[in-house]
Amino acid sequence: MARIGIIIGSTRPGRRGPAVGRWVHQVAVTDRPAVTFEILDLADFGLPLLDEPCPAAMGQYRYPHTHAWANAVARCDGFVFVTPEYNHSTSAAMKNAIDYLFAEWHDKAAGFVSYGVTGGWRATEALRLILAEVRVAGVRTAVGLSLFTDFSASGLTPAPHQRATLQTMLDELLTWSSALSRVRQS
Numbered sequence: 001m002a003r004i005g006i007i008i009g010s011t012r013p014g015r016r017g018p019a020v021g022r023w024v025h026q027v028a029v030t031d032r033p034a035v036t037f038e039i040l041d042l043a044d045f046g047l048p049l050l051d052e053p054c055p056a057a058m059g060q061y062r063y064p065h066t067h068a069w070a071n072a073v074a075r076c077d078g079f080v081f082v083t084p085e086y087n088h089s090t091s092a093a094m095k096n097a098i099d100y101l102f103a104e105w106h107d108k109a110a111g112f113v114s115y116g117v118t119g120g121w122r123a124t125e126a127l128r129l130i131l132a133e134v135r136v137a138g139v140r141t142a143v144g145l146s147l148f149t150d151f152s153a154s155g156l157t158p159a160p161h162q163r164a165t166l167q168t169m170l171d172e173l174l175t176w177s178s179a180l181s182r183v184r185q186s
C-alpha cells in the first residue's frame with residue numbers, strides 16, 4: 001500500500017497551512033482506499049535550524065528530532081508539499097526540513113500545493129529546484145491557491161476548479177510514486 005506524506009510547510013502562529021493540508025487530505029482520501037495519506041506538520045516536529053554536525057548525506061544523525069523526521073519521511077513513497085510563498089520562495093521551515101535529510105528523500109515523487117497572494121507559484125518553482133538535488137521528482141500539475149479568490153474570512157474556500165486540479169495532481173503523484181518504488185527496489 002502506498003503512503004503519501006502531506007507536508008505542511010509553515011509553522012507560524014495563525015498560519016493558513018493546516019487548513020490547506022486538511023483540504024488536501026480530505027480530497028485525497030476520497031475514493032483512494034488503497035493509499036495511506038498522512039499529514040506531516042513541520043510544527044509538530046519542532047526542528048531547530050539545522051544543528052546536525054554531519055552532513056545529511058552521511059546518514060549519521062545525532063538528535064532525536066532528526067530521527068523522528070527521518071523516520072516520517074523514510075516511510076513515505078511520495079509527498080504533497082503544502083507550501084506558503086514567503087518572499088518569492090518556499091518557507092525557511094520547509095527548506096530547513098529538506099536539508100535535514102538526504103537518502104530518505106531519494107527516488108520519490110512530489111506534488112505541490114502552494115498558496116499566496118496570487119497562488120504562491122514561486123514557492124513551488126523554488127521547491128522543484130531544491131528537491132531535484134535530493135532526487136525527488138515533481139509532477140507537472142500543481143495547485144496554486146490565491147489569498148484573493150480561494151480564502152475568505154471564514155478560512156479556506158477553494159474555487160471549484162481547484163479540487164479538479166488537485167485530483168489530477170494526485171493521480172500523477174500516485175503514478176510516479178508507484179513507478180519510483182520499483183526504482184528503489186532495483
Ligand SMILES: Cc1cc2nc3c(=O)[nH]c(=O)nc-3n(C[C@H](O)[C@H](O)[C@H](O)COP(=O)(O)O)c2cc1C
Nearest residue numbers: 010012015016017084085086087088115116117118
Ligand atoms: C514572511 C512572509 C513573506 C511573504 N511573502 C509573500 C510573497 O512573496 N508573495 C506572496 O504572494 N505572498 C507572500 N506572503 C503572504 C503569504 O503567502 C500568506 O500570508 C500565507 O498565508 C502564508 O502562509 P502561512 O499562513 O501558512 O504562514 C508572505 C507572508 C509572510 C509571512
